[in-house]
Amino acid sequence: MRARLAITLLPCLILAGCSQAPSDYAAYEAANGAVTPTGDRYDGQPVSPVHQVASEPISTFAVDVDTGAYAHVRHMLLAGQAVPADAVRTEEMVNYFRYDYPLPDDRTAPFSVTTDVATTPWNPGTRLLRIGLRGYDVTRSQRPPANLVFMVDVSGSMQDQDKLPLVKQALSTLADGLRPDDSVSIITYAGGVETLVEGSHDPAEIRAALDGLDADGATAGGPALAMAYDLARAHRIPGGINRIFMATDGDFNVGLSDQKGLEDMVKQNREDGITLTTLGFGQGNYNDAMMEAVADLGNGNHAYIDSAMEARKVLDEELSSTLFTIAKDVKVQVEFNPAAVSQYRLIGYENRALAEADFADDKVDAGEIGAGHQVTALYEIVPVGEAGWTGERRYAANRPSVAEGDAQEMATVRLRYTLPEGQSSRLIERPVPTALIAAAGRPQGDMAFAIAVAAFGQKLRGDTKLGDFTFGDIARLAGPQADYWRQEFVQIARLADHGDARE
Known part of the structure; x- marks a missing residue:
């Protein structure tokens, strides 16, 4: 009864109570998130779309260090419940775990930036670009009161x-x-x-x-x-x-x-x-x-x-x-080179997407990184020459011209951040060499585990671009693990493989 009562309250003044029922539930859900039959409320977003590099070469998003979605999904699966697609935020699934990113060289730049590329387990024509950030560590005795x-x-x-x-x-x-x-x-x-x-x-x-x-x-x-x-x-x-x-x-x-x-x-x-x-x-x-x-x-x-x-x-x-923030308003921007990449899609981060102009605007709020935090983002990309997700367009004027120019770089990764007490943002820029595409092999070790978790989240979300990739495939990709939390993930993936985990 309590849950039902909660979803019939009208929006009201923030410091006041309210007790009337709304006349338009669709408007209520649009403002407050979708309400499941159990009364749980989620702000689900559509799966991130495919972008053509020729017309949309730049992707921008705010970082996310939340982990709530993974723990909540785990709780539902272990209880034998179906998982609503709206409850899944794939970036929070991936960022629940730690990866082998190096510590920053010094604290003048509060985090390191790592990029690597692997083949895509569910699509032989695409590659997966991973971007990893790792903040410097602070012990309990080192943090401020x-x-x-x-x-x-x-x-x-x-x-x-x-x-x-x-x-x-x-x-x-x-x-x-x-x-x-x-x-x-x-x-x-x-x-x-x-x-x-x-x-x-x-x-x-x-x-x-x-x-x-x-x-x-x-x-x-x-x-x-x-x-x-x-x-x-x-x-x-x-x-x-x-x-x-x-x-x-x-x-x-x-x-x-x-x-x-x-x-x-x-x-x-x-x-x-x-x-x-x-x-x-x-x-x-x-x-x-x-x-x-x-x-x-x-x-x-x-x-x-x-x-x-x-x-x-x-x-x-x-x-x-x-507790201890080392960088605030952290934004990531990736510019793809049309001479090397024809299409891409960002896996997750749907509710963290930013406009291109927001990247350099210090008034636009973004995510914070704490001491020791890690952030991982995965892009699925189509190298030039490979068949993409979208077919050839009929009319010549609608087709992108063949890209010409220097193909030594497949992309440039830019990061903006502001120090905790700072007012102006700082910029980090890292080119990603195209040679990584040709050298990409099957994902292994740390990279394989990150891709497995991302696939798990997308599978729960009903991502059709995973093709026939199953929960069993995900568990096998994750592989044997020594860490307790990673072992638990493999068991959950196997559990999902024995039943329909999606609602």
Whole structure:
């Protein structure tokens, strides 16, 4: 009943409740993301299209270090559930895992850039270009002190075992990893907002407050978010990390309120140096669309917590990456050479696409990279001379002229980023030699695993360009793995191969 009630609320003022039913569900879903029969909400995008290099040589997108989509998809598959295509963001699947990218040579350039090419397992006429970024590492002792506000949803919708009980365990894990110079505040919200801990440095006090939480009542998310920002500002650490952790299933009236008001609130506080991480829990009324959008606007990241192990991974092992930003507004732009490549498509990143002019515009918000973060992007490309996805056009005037010129470079990769305290962006440029196309072999090792994960995401999305490539093929491509998380992926791919994993 709670989930059904949530999807019948009208958009309303961000700090106010609302209780009327909308007259136009199509308009509601367009504004708030598609609603599944279970009440879960996703902002699904169509699979990225094919582009002709002759007419569209440039591809631009913002980086994405979120991992929520992979953990959420894994949770559904392990529970024996079909996966809605709208729940899958392939870039988050790929970026869940770490790859063998080199560390940057020094911190004047905060991340390294790697490019390589392999043949495509599902299409002998195309190649896969991989672009990899890796940020420099920071240990827990090296990061600045942190002022953290835990914003915990304790409404009735959070009473399930995989919701509030797991929230308490997850945030206790985070508390165990804090330092004496860190500051923690905890607020809860249901019918009202309550401050349980303010500016504490005592892990025992934090754990005791979390242990006493119970789920009950309606949801007052708007006032809670405003209070969280007030607390973060009151205990601000100049030169430190100031961040809110929102732990919820997303079923609260911020997610169902006026979108412009929500954006304005988050953007204003983002510009004031207060960032926002969203931690998603549970199913049945899970608002993935809101949680990912809010984290993106808040210069933070979105993770989905489905187990104690995932909580430790996100909030302990990767805590420095989550907290300490080393580059902001990171954008990638690839310019393909029509003398070497005729067609291309970017795998994933549909909701991170930018216009070409946005690349050099420092006012356009983009993704952040934290210490130790990695970002991987894969392009499927058609080398000149190979048959592409689209056939020959009938009329000569509609056909691209045969490209002439220097074919030594197949593409140029450009990156723009701004240092955390900077105002103007910096540019990195890397040519990609055409010789990589001729030298491309079957994907192996690290590259093979990245391609397998990308194929897994696209398969779940119903990508028709994978042809007859199966989940079993994906598991075989991933190969034997020593790492626990990679082993788990191979098992999930095999699990998907024994049933219809797509909804």
